[in-house]
Amino acid sequence: EIVLTQSPATLSLSPGDEATLSCRASQSVGSNYLAWYQQKPGQAPRLVVYGTSRGATGIPDRFSGSGSETDFSLTISRLEPEDFAVYYCQVFGASLWTFGQGTKVEIK
């Protein structure tokens, strides 16, 4: 089973700042198989990026994903008030899906 480690656990930033979230896999991951989700309190997760770098439908272009093999990142270029949330990375490998433990992006 692939283990995903997200860092930092919490990111304290101001609106307009750039956020960079990290997701490290315990073994090499196919680029097609890495996704990111946003979750706000009391809501279901929302797909933000899939296939490492492809923006999901309706996601603003300030969200971008990158990475390869074991190191992946999600960048939010100019934080808007609605972007403050918890973000999870997810990977598919060996017929199993795994989520990272999440990074909370909070208002400083």
Added chain:
Amino acid sequence: QVQLVQSGTEVKKPGGSVKVSCKASGYTFTTYYVHYVRQAPGQGLEWMGMINTYNGATNYSPNFKGRIAMTRDTSTSTVYMDLSGLTSEDTAVFYCAREPPGATKGFDYWGQGTLVTVSS
């Protein structure tokens, strides 16, 4: 529009079982896999398993094997998740989500979640 509508809140006793439903609409049901994800209070997301809605094949997380069963009814476009041997650790919100076909992976639509409370 695409919708996944889940069944309502459940309260169960330890050792019991729960059946959560997920009714799909707005797309061709048998084209997409459906997954279930557990989220305990204040915790992260945990993948439980998936069903191929076309042929009924399933794949479960080792963490739930032996006590989870997913089935589907193509006549009503509904996926069911049965979880047995409930403990307090199963107190959580359970989400269903669909996975589009194709090489690139991600869960693009999610249900609203079903809260299950396990308590004596």
